[in-house]
Amino acid sequence: xxxxxxxxxxxxxxxxxxxxxxxxxxxxxxxxxxxxxxxxxxxxxxxxxxxxxxxxxxxxxxxxxxxxxxxxxxxxxxxxxxxxxxxxxxxxxxxxxxxxxxxxxxxxxxxxxx
Amino acid sequence: xxxxxxxxxxxxxxxxxxxxxxxxxxxxxxxxxxxxxxxxxxxxxxxxxxxxxxxxxxxxxxxxxxxxxxxxxxxxxxxxxxxxxxxxxxxxxxxxxxxxxxxxxxxxxxxx
Numbered sequence: 001x002x003x004x005x006x007x008x009x010x011x012x013x014x015x016x017x018x019x020x021x022x023x024x025x026x027x028x029x030x031x032x033x034x035x036x037x038x039x040x041x042x043x044x045x046x047x048x049x050x051x052x053x054x055x056x057x058x059x060x061x062x063x064x065x066x067x068x069x070x071x072x073x074x075x076x077x078x079x080x081x082x083x084x085x086x087x088x089x090x091x092x093x094x095x096x097x098x099x100x101x102x103x104x105x106x107x108x109x110x111x112x113x114x
Numbered sequence: 115x116x117x118x119x120x121x122x123x124x125x126x127x128x129x130x131x132x133x134x135x136x137x138x139x140x141x142x143x144x145x146x147x148x149x150x151x152x153x154x155x156x157x158x159x160x161x162x163x164x165x166x167x168x169x170x171x172x173x174x175x176x177x178x179x180x181x182x183x184x185x186x187x188x189x190x191x192x193x194x195x196x197x198x199x200x201x202x203x204x205x206x207x208x209x210x211x212x213x214x215x216x217x218x219x220x221x222x223x224x225x226x
Contacts, residue, residue, distance in 0.1 A: 033212040042219065043158070043202065047214035056213040098211050099156055099165075101146055105157040 002027065004093045006107035010081045012112045018079040025072050026091030031055075032074035033103060034066060037088040049074050050096045078111075086113045115140055120203050120217035129226050133190040137203030137217055140184065144205040147179055148214065149188045152200045162188060193224045 005024045013019050025032050033056075034046040045058040049068035066076045078085055088110050092103035118139050127133045135149075146165055150158035162177040164186065165171045170177045176189040186205075190197055200221045204214040 031212045033214070035214075035216075043204075043214075043216040045213050045215070050211060055211045058213070088157075092212070092214075094212055096211065098208050101206060101212060102148065102160055103162050103212060103214060104160060105150075108157045 004091060004104055006091055006106040006109050008109060009046045009107065010110045010112075012114065013081050014093075014114050015081055015083060017081050018077065019081060019111060021076045021078075021089055021091075021111075023074045023076070023093075023106055024090035025074070025091075026042045026104060029093040029104075030072055030074065031096035031101075032068060033094070034074070034076050034092045035092065036060070037090060037108075038086075043090070046076070081113045083113050086111060104105055117141060117215045118203055118205055118217040120201075121220045124221040124223055126223045126225060129193060129195060129224055131193050131224075133197065133222055133224070134195045135188040135190075135201050135203075135222070137186045137188075137219050138184055139186070139203075139205045139215075141205070141207065141215075142184065143207045143209075145208040145216075146206045147177070147186045148204040148206075149175075149177060149186075150202040150204060150216075151197075151209050152202060152219070154199075155217075158192050158202055164183075169217070176223075191224075193222075195224045198222060198224050 033048040048056040149162040164177040200219040203217040
């Protein structure tokens with residue numbers, strides 16, 4: 001079974017720009033969660049999409065948004081980029097069953113904001 | 115108080131020894147518990163999940179959960195240099211679906 005894929009793997013942007021990251025979950029998985037990982041803050045939850053609906057949301061500003069398509073693929077958008085948005089962005093795929101919610105991570109997108 | 119706390123590390127053990135990694139959590143509503151391994155420059159890899167009190171063994175790995183003490187641990191037997199990585203503890207509530215709360219991680223170094 002193919003794993004979670006994320007594109008692009010690396011991005012360099014400048015302050016004020018916007019960026020869109022993509023995630024394709026494991027076949028059959030309906031839930032996609034997004035996380036931001038930085039050396040200072042560690043892994044922090046951004047949001048989760050299940051069946052095209054945002055099911056959970058973390059404590060990030062509205063500049064961070066996402067969506068999910070009918071094939072479960074998900075995109076995350078960050079508008080008006082700030083230097084502090086430089087991070088590894090990870091998506092994780094799961095079946096969406098809350099009683100068995102093992103999550104499997106993709107390779108991540110490394111975003112650098114200059 | 116952080117929601118999920120782990121040994122600050124780094125933890126260094128000799129090859130063949132048992133490595134013990136600890137994690138405490140503050141939310142008594144937490145119901146699912148996970149251990150991830152993350153090699154430098156890579157994404158986290160799920161190695162163990164545990165949902166009920168007691169021990170769960172998988173190969174050289176044993177996860178232990180004590181909900182009354184809000185404590186979860188990971189034991190790695192016969193540690194190998196290839197086990198050298200950062201180990202992340204994560205917890206979630208049943209009613210919060212795919213939201214995992216992670217600890218800061220413990221860096222493990224296994225010396226040959």
